[in-house]
Every structure is written in C-alpha cells, then in structure tokens.
Amino acid sequence: AIPLVVAVSTSIAAKSGLLIRDRQAFERARSLQALIFDKTGTLTEGRFGVTDIVSLSGEENEKILSLAASLEASSEHPIAAGILESAREKGLETRSVKAFSSIPGKGVEGEVEGKKFLVVSPGYLEEKGIAIEDEKIEEIKEQGKTVVFLLEGEKVLGALALADIVRKESREAISKLKDMGIKCLMLTGDNRYVAAWVARELELDDYFAEVLPHEKAEKVKEVQKQYITGMVGDGINDAPALAQADVGIAIGAGTDVAIETADIVLVKNDPRDVLNIIGLSRKTYSKMY
Numbered sequence: 001a002i003p004l005v006v007a008v009s010t011s012i013a014a015k016s017g018l019l020i021r022d023r024q025a026f027e028r029a030r031s032l033q034a035l036i037f038d039k040t041g042t043l044t045e046g047r048f049g050v051t052d053i054v055s056l057s058g059e060e061n062e063k064i065l066s067l068a069a070s071l072e073a074s075s076e077h078p079i080a081a082g083i084l085e086s087a088r089e090k091g092l093e094t095r096s097v098k099a100f101s102s103i104p105g106k107g108v109e110g111e112v113e114g115k116k117f118l119v120v121s122p123g124y125l126e127e128k129g130i131a132i133e134d135e136k137i138e139e140i141k142e143q144g145k146t147v148v149f150l151l152e153g154e155k156v157l158g159a160l161a162l163a164d165i166v167r168k169e170s171r172e173a174i175s176k177l178k179d180m181g182i183k184c185l186m187l188t189g190d191n192r193y194v195a196a197w198v199a200r201e202l203e204l205d206d207y208f209a210e211v212l213p214h215e216k217a218e219k220v221k222e223v224q225k226q227y228i229t230g231m232v233g234d235g236i237n238d239a240p241a242l243a244q245a246d247v248g249i250a251i252g253a254g255t256d257v258a259i260e261t262a263d264i265v266l267v268k269n270d271p272r273d274v275l276n277i278i279g280l281s282r283k284t285y286s287k288m289y
C-alpha cells in the first residue's frame with residue numbers, strides 16, 4: 001500500500017504539473033547532491049534559428065541553405081527544425097533525398113541527384129581529419145553559436161551557424177539549486193564554445209561538451225561516484241542517462257523516449273520545477289521518518 005502522505009503528495013505534484021512516475025525516485029529526490037542538465041531543449045529552448053552562412057567553396061549561400069534543408073527534412077533534431085524554418089522563410093525549395101540516415105550526435109547524410117551530402121558537427125570533421133581554418137567561423141563559434149558543416153562527399157561546401165536561447169527560467173533554477181548546496185552541471189553534444197558560453201551565462205559549476213550520445217550515461221555514472229545524482233533531459237539521446245541517474249527527470253515537451261524513461265516529468269517544461277520536486281520530496285518524507 002502507498003502511505004497516504006505519499007499519495008497526497010503525488011496528487012499535489014500532478015496538480016502543479018509534476019508527473020511522478022516512480023515513487024522511489026521521488027523519495028530519492030530529497031537527497032540529491034548533483035544535477036546534470038542536458039543543454040539543448042532543457043536549459044535552452046531548443047529552438048534554433050540560422051544566424052550566419054559561410055561559404056567555403058564558392059557555392060552560393062542560398063544553395064548551401066537549401067541543400068542543408070533538403071537533408072534535414074527527415075531529421076527530428078532541433079538543429080534540423082531551425083535549418084528548415086530558415087529555408088522556408090527565404091522561400092527556398094528543397095530537393096528530394098535518397099538513402100537518408102542520421103549519424104547520432106554528429107549529423108545527417110543522404111543523396112541528392114546521385115551525389116552524397118552530409119550536414120555534420122565540427123567534431124565529425126575533426127574525426128575525419130578535415131581541418132577548417134576560417135577566421136569568420138572561429139569568430140562565430142566564440143560567440144557561442146552552434147556550427148554545422150555542409151559537405152559534398154569529403155568536400156566542405158560551407159558552414160551554417162545557429163543560435164538558440166537560454167530559457168529565462170533556467171537562471172533562477174540554477175541559482176536556487178546552488179544555494180541549496182546542489183552541484184549544477186551540464187552535458188551536451190554541442191561544441192565546447194557553445195557549452196562554455198551557456199555555462200558562463202548560467203554560472204554552472206561545471207560542464208561536459210562534445211559528449212556523444214552513448215557517452216552520456218557514462219558521464220552520469222562518473223558523477224554518481226561522488227554525488228547522488230539527478231539528470232534532467234529531453235532528447236532521445238538523453239534516455240540512457242535518465243535511466244542511469246538516481247532521479248531521471250524529463251522535460252514534458254521532450255521526446256517520447258525521454259518521457260517514458262524518466263522517473264519524473266516536468267509537464268510545464270520549466271526547469272524551476274526541479275526545485276519544487278526536491279521541496280515536495282523533502283516535505284513528504286520528513287513527515288514519515
């Protein structure tokens with residue numbers, strides 16, 4: 001049987017948009033010592049807009065954008081949505097893509113008119129030993145923007161820069177959690193400049209950048225060696241990390257996989273609700289023991 005006080009708290013939680021899916025995790029929430037937040041879609045809105053296009057091949061900017069949009073049409077990543085929206089705003093046509101596949105945490109690839117194209121992360125280029133030396137791109141990265149590259153085969157045609165916005169609620173959430181003595185960390189697949197910028201904006205205790213999807217749960221494990229650790233995320237890529245954490249918390253607007261894996265769901269997409277969960281857990285269980 002569920003103790004009455006827990007049942008009552010669960011329904012209070014539900015009324016304020018906190019869906020408790022695992023009661024034991026809800027109990028553990030009162031002891032959390034560290035919280036790891038995913039960046040894109042969790043601390044930030046996850047709504048990208050294209051801010052700059054840099055041609056590295058003489059190809060026209062509009063061509064770069066329309067090719068990238070064609071490839072991204074089958075991707076569910078927030079970056080894809082940003083690129084498609086920009087192409088639509090400019091009234092650009094997209095081409096049909098064959099043999100589409102996504103490269104988790106790195107990008108997408110496919111064929112247009114028999115030629116292979118990719119839209120990929122800076123990390124993917126590094127891995128392939130493709131060096132890009134371009135002042136404009138360095139400048140854009142240092143502004144904390146997300147940069148992806150359009151390739152035709154091994155040839156880099158250009159770069160697209162995208163910017164996301166930090167959720168206004170994130171700042172308050174992080175500052176209050178830190179006041180409670182909880183370590184606040186960030187985990188992201190995005191480049192280290194963007195990560196550093198967001199970490200500085202929100203005064204996070206630490207961050208891990210350029211983390212591949214399969215490494216996210218490993219990072220959680222590492223932090224768990226020292227702290228009772230919660231993970232807050234929204235993406236498909238976050239699901240194993242949410243499962244690994246002592247308390248897995250999903251953003252309500254996140255992917256189905258993240259929501260199904262999480263112990264607790266923040267229906268209002270508000271990171272400040274993490275504080276409410278901890279508060280409610282402390283109140284509930286201090287009444288019982």
Ligand code: ADP
Pocket residue numbers: 038039040072075076077079080104105106107108119120121122146147148187188189190191211212213235237
């Ligand atoms: P995050 O942890 O920020 O949610 P992901 O692991 O989903 O990031 O992606 C990491 C990086 O991989 C992105 O910043 C981007 O460079 C690249 N990437 C992932 N998916 C795509 C895509 N559909 N198009 C272009 N780049 C992508």
Ligand code: MG
Pocket residue numbers: 038039040041042233234235
């Ligand atoms: Mg995310």
